[in-house]
Amino acid sequence: MDISKREPTHESRRSADRSGAYMARFVAKNIVVNDLAKSCLVSLAYVFGYPEPVMVEVKTNEPSEDRKILSLIKDRFDFRPPAIVERLDLRYSKYLPTATYGHFCDPGYSWEKIGML
Numbered sequence: 001m002d003i004s005k006r007e008p009t010h011e012s013r014r015s016a017d018r019s020g021a022y023m024a025r026f027v028a029k030n031i032v033v034n035d036l037a038k039s040c041l042v043s044l045a046y047v048f049g050y051p052e053p054v055m056v057e058v059k060t061n062e063p064s065e066d067r068k069i070l071s072l073i074k075d076r077f078d079f080r081p082p083a084i085v086e087r088l089d090l091r092y093s094k095y096l097p098t099a100t101y102g103h104f105c106d107p108g109y110s111w112e113k114i115g116m117l
Contacts, residue, residue: 019085030115
């Protein structure tokens with residue numbers, strides 16, 4: 001995913017890519033922290049002009065649980081780019097810190113927060 005472009009508004013395709021990457025991390029991290037799986041990969045695919053992702057996929061260490069977790073993910077999370085911008089407070093991006101230290105692993109970033117599912 002292209003998470004290096006500086007377009008904070010949800011109208012841009014690149015913003016959907018970056019927002020989707022942040023949201024996928026946010027969801028996967030919360031699945032693991034809430035003990036629904038020991039590892040989790042969330043994949044999203046967007047097509048310009050569609051209001052929602054055309055694909056939401058989850059893979060965990062327990063493949064037999066993937067469908068159940070996918071259903072939970074689709075029920076609890078809104079993957080539309082404007083909703084992601086709102087939920088993760090991406091309207092005002094932190095360009096310097098993310099460019100300097102990376103996009104992940106800083107507990108101050110909204111997409112690194114943990115919540116109850």
